[in-house]
Amino acid sequence: RDIERLVGTILDEIGGALERGDRVELRGFGAFSVRERKARLGRNPRTGTSVEVSEKKVPFFKMGKGMRERLNR
Numbered sequence: 001r002d003i004e005r006l007v008g009t010i011l012d013e014i015g016g017a018l019e020r021g022d023r024v025e026l027r028g029f030g031a032f033s034v035r036e037r038k039a040r041l042g043r044n045p046r047t048g049t050s051v052e053v054s055e056k057k058v059p060f061f062k063m064g065k066g067m068r069e070r071l072n073r
Helices: 002-019 065-071
Strands: 024-026 030-037 040-043 050-053 056-063
Touching: 002 024, 002 030
Parallel strands: none
Antiparallel strands: 024 030, 030 056, 040 050
């Protein structure tokens, strides 16, 4: 229960920082940031018709060097 509450609090704080447009770095693990996707022309996979996809912001995670090295031992 305590761990669940702790992890929930951490994720809430990261989410709040991303909403404000801040970058969150966890040394040795990675960094969370927000990237903007430009508007583009997409395709509806069901019908095949062209659909305009509006501009939007998406979360982005870049793995830290320490974690990358740990995974590739």
